[in-house]
Amino acid sequence: xxxxxxxxxxxxxxxxxxxxxxxxxxxxxxxxxxxxxxxxxxxxxxxxxxxxxxxxxxxxxxxxxxxxxxxxxxxxxxxxxxxxxxxxxxxxxxxxxxxxxxxxxxxxxxxxxxxxxxxxxxxxxxxxxxxxxxxxxxxxxxxxxxxxxxxxxxxxxxxxxxxxxxxxxxxxxxxxxxxxxxxxxxxxxxxxxxxxxxxxxxxxxxxxxxxxxxxxxxxxxxxxxxxxxxxxxxxxxxxxxxxxxxxxxxxxxxxxxxxxxxxxxxxxxxxxxxxxxxxxxxxxxxxxxxxxxxxxxxxxxxxxxxxxxxxxxxxxxxxxxxxxxxxxxxxxxxxxxxxxxxxxxxxxxxxxxxxxxxxxxxxxxxxxxxxxxxxxxxxxxxxxxxxxxxxxxxxxxxxxxxxxxxxxxxxxxxxxxxxxxxxxxxxx
Numbered sequence: 562x563x564x565x566x567x568x569x570x571x572x573x574x575x576x577x578x579x580x581x582x583x584x585x586x587x588x589x590x591x592x593x594x595x596x597x598x599x600x601x602x603x604x605x606x607x608x609x610x611x612x613x614x615x616x617x618x619x620x621x622x623x624x625x626x627x628x629x630x631x632x633x634x635x636x637x638x639x640x641x642x643x644x645x646x647x648x649x650x651x652x653x654x655x656x657x658x659x660x661x662x663x664x665x666x667x668x669x670x671x672x673x674x675x676x677x678x679x680x681x682x683x684x685x686x687x688x689x690x691x692x693x694x695x696x697x698x699x700x701x702x703x704x705x706x707x708x709x710x711x712x713x714x715x716x717x718x719x720x721x722x723x724x725x726x727x728x729x730x731x732x733x734x735x736x737x738x739x740x741x742x743x744x745x746x747x748x749x750x751x752x753x754x755x756x757x758x759x760x761x762x763x764x765x766x767x768x769x770x771x772x773x774x775x776x777x778x779x780x781x782x783x784x785x786x787x788x789x790x791x792x793x794x795x796x797x798x799x800x801x802x803x804x805x806x807x808x809x810x811x812x813x814x815x816x817x818x819x820x821x822x823x824x825x826x827x828x829x830x831x832x833x834x835x836x837x838x839x840x841x842x843x844x845x846x847x848x849x850x851x852x853x854x855x856x857x858x859x860x861x862x863x864x865x866x867x868x869x870x871x872x873x874x875x876x877x878x879x880x881x882x883x884x885x886x887x888x889x890x891x892x893x894x895x896x897x898x899x900x901x902x903x904x905x906x907x908x909x910x911x912x913x914x915x916x917x918x919x920x921x922x923x924x925x926x927x928x929x930x931x932x933x934x935x936x937x938x939x940x941x942x943x944x945x946x947x948x949x950x951x952x953x954x955x956x957x958x959x960x961x962x963x964x965x966x967x968x969x970x971x972x973x974x975x976x977x978x979x980x981x982x983x984x985x986x987x988x989x
Contacts, residue, residue, distance in 0.1 A: 632652075637977055652936060674908070679902070683899050697818065709805055741761040838881075851864065854900065866886055867884070
């Protein structure tokens, strides 16, 4: 699996490992003429050519031509004792080794870093863009015209309902319309009083108002008055544009008034419900930018804005609940999707940035390889800051004019750790 997924990395590491082993063998051959050593199995010259200096300086690792205490190949365990900014030295087998493995170097870039609060959360539908479509009256569902996943427009009919209550309201409107017409004729002939006409008009207005509340227009009410025998069905319409995400309606089913039939939602924006540690809550402000990442979409970063901060702290988790509104024009964010979020709180200028590939870790400690010569690198411990796109900030341990390995750094790490496999300084 490793070879299949990382062939270039594997070849680079093997090439450098072979060079290290060849260098070790050469040193063994050169030292076999009578030199002696006694340093944890590593080869060093005899007293005749001792690496100890007269002034008591640290002895030299003759194989790698660096101070013994600083040799990253012979002393990889010393990494655990380093502080940020401190380093060991890594000697490559030859000045052409870096070219052989395709190693590239560069200096850190200077940029702006956005500091933020890391937290977890989940996506939810924007409740301001969600509607429950319910039965306006009790009755029987004559027709269901949409299903889950159907895209609908505002005002589109999604179901048709027959209701005895509706039939009664229509009959009342027809009757009051007929009564009003009769009173108008009688009043014109001065056969009825003005009071009778006013009462007929009031009764008709009240009957029509109940139908208007159900969505009937004046033209439709007049049409029903002219065709009193027509069977009247009530169209159930969606109040907003979006997608049907829930359906409870079944054709032929008898439903009560207020019974949920569908849920429609416009997913062009979503809510991210996030949980922020109590200690960081004082840094939060409405309007701050929020970056979202999901394991389901590892190559995408979604950006939104903080719109609400809870005034309360959860008494069990000691977390503060906040909400961000996030554009979702391509529909990739889904309801209840887990996300990792970073709420951006401030910007910092003149930050030192390196590609993420320049960082290697040994026992969890971040290292960079700083070039000193064509065949010599410092294995330097650094402190990492936040990610800045494909780059990461180095807060401690690096200078802007340092030249750093930025590709094939895994091969350098392997070369440094070869002694754990018995390929450090040469034995007798």
